[in-house]
Amino acid sequence: MSSSLAALSSSHFNGAYSLWKIQEELKVSKVGKFRIRATSMATSSPAQGLQLGEGKANKLDKLRIGVLGASGYTGTEIIRLLANHPHFQITLMTADRKAGQSIESVFPHLVTQDLPSLVAVKDADFSVVDAIFCCLPHGTTQEIIKSLPKNQKIVDLSADFRLRDIAEYEEWYGQPHKATTLQQEAVYDLTEISRREIQSARLVANPGCYPTSVQLPLIPLIKSNLIEVRNIIIDSKSGVSGAGRAAKEANLFTEIAEGIRSYGITRHRHVPEIEQGLSEAANSKVTVSFTPHLMPMSRGMQSTIYVEMAPGVTTQDLKDHLVNYYEHEKFVVLLKNSDIFVV
Ligand SMILES: NC(=O)C1=CN([C@@H]2O[C@H](COP(=O)(O)OP(=O)(O)OC[C@H]3O[C@@H](n4cnc5c(N)ncnc54)[C@H](OP(=O)(O)O)[C@@H]3O)[C@@H](O)[C@H]2O)C=CC1
Numbered sequence: 001m002s003s004s005l006a007a008l009s010s011s012h013f014n015g016a017y018s019l020w021k022i023q024e025e026l027k028v029s030k031v032g033k034f035r036i037r038a039t040s041m042a043t044s045s046p047a048q049g050l051q052l053g054e055g056k057a058n059k060l061d062k063l064r065i066g067v068l069g070a071s072g073y074t075g076t077e078i079i080r081l082l083a084n085h086p087h088f089q090i091t092l093m094t095a096d097r098k099a100g101q102s103i104e105s106v107f108p109h110l111v112t113q114d115l116p117s118l119v120a121v122k123d124a125d126f127s128v129v130d131a132i133f134c135c136l137p138h139g140t141t142q143e144i145i146k147s148l149p150k151n152q153k154i155v156d157l158s159a160d161f162r163l164r165d166i167a168e169y170e171e172w173y174g175q176p177h178k179a180t181t182l183q184q185e186a187v188y189d190l191t192e193i194s195r196r197e198i199q200s201a202r203l204v205a206n207p208g209c210y211p212t213s214v215q216l217p218l219i220p221l222i223k224s225n226l227i228e229v230r231n232i233i234i235d236s237k238s239g240v241s242g243a244g245r246a247a248k249e250a251n252l253f254t255e256i257a258e259g260i261r262s263y264g265i266t267r268h269r270h271v272p273e274i275e276q277g278l279s280e281a282a283n284s285k286v287t288v289s290f291t292p293h294l295m296p297m298s299r300g301m302q303s304t305i306y307v308e309m310a311p312g313v314t315t316q317d318l319k320d321h322l323v324n325y326y327e328h329e330k331f332v333v334l335l336k337n338s339d340i341f342v343v
């Protein structure tokens with residue numbers, strides 16, 4: 001008997017890009033141990049979630065965008081991606097404590113952009129937007145999205161509409177769901193996995209950071225039966241911006257510099273989201289062992305994922321399949337050189 005394990009590394013810059021690689025295979029057999037190295041890298045952007053049907057996009061010069069939570073970390077990434085985009089114009093930006101301020105007073109690097117001032121959600125004029133990116137804390141998001149005009153496309157970056165099972169949401173997030181009807185309508189997934197459904201959805205639930213780094217490499221491999229759907233071990237590392245911009249004692253420089261902190265062991269809220277995505281790909285219940293770590297870096301993420309390969313499958317098969325699967329994806333790029341992999 002022999003068993004084959006592969007370790008896949010997947011990383012991304014919070015909320016904007018993802019990278020992954022197949023790192024190495026450790027093959028254990030009667031005749032001993034050997035290693036094979038292969039590398040790949042992927043990038044993915046939440047902005048991909050905003051694609052209207054071709055007809056509509058062609059009629060508009062620029063799509064007018066509202067960014068709710070523009071003074072936060074994900075909000076500013078959306079602004080960075082869209083501010084110079086030929087097809088988008090940011091016409092509304094909201095904040096809470098920073099309402100009334102200019103965006104450059106919050107993020108000085110945006111000083112060269114022609115952007116509206118930050119307003120409170122209650123004062124926002126939604127008639128000036130065609131589509132909305134919602135970058136608000138979960139919990140808050142459900143109430144606010146519920147009150148938005150029904151004709152606008154919304155891409156929600158929070159976790160509020162990701163879990164299809166309301167009971168599961170309430171269990172893992174420790175609060176009742178306040179927009180259960182909208183939850184039924186929401187389309188959760190990565191653009192690379194469900195592009196068509198996302199294009200036609202009104203409410204898109206953008207996957208979380210850790211689930212993105214796990215699902216990009218694993219879903220294509222599960223769908224094609226190249227890996228076993230048991231004993232999946234995910235070891236993830238995140239920069240501190242993943243926790244948002246609001247001040248927290250645990251995220252002070254003195255707490256996180258020069259150290260590594262594992263947290264949420266066996267009970268991180270991304271476990272059900274990861275298992276939901278992998279189970280759908282496998283058409284059977286998949287469970288995972290997932291441990292996130294907070295790293296002394298401001299942004300970026302790396303997930304090293306250990307999987308059992310299906311009988312007869314090699315790491316080259318995994319790599320070939322992923323290269324093929326993501327061949328036409330602009331935001332997923334596989335690393336060619338396995339020695340260079342830096343977050
Ligand atoms: N950070 C990350 O890497 C990622 C985060 N996410 C998710 O995206 C969402 C936003 O996260 P992130 O950008 O990190 O969070 P931040 O804490 O950095 O920003 C939150 C934003 O929401 C505003 N806000 C806070 N409370 C309220 C409220 N009650 N009403 C209206 N606006 C409010 C804040 O305004 P103000 O600053 O003026 O108070 C700020 O603009 C979260 O749900 C998070 O889980 C998703 C992917 C990645």
Ligand SMILES: CC(=O)N[C@@H](CCC(=O)OP(=O)(O)O)C(=O)O
Nearest residue numbers: 157159208209238239240242243
């Ligand atoms: C370092 C850190 O605290 N990370 C966050 C996840 C951040 C993320 O992007 O996920 P969401 O979109 O679900 O917020 C956490 O562990 O809860």
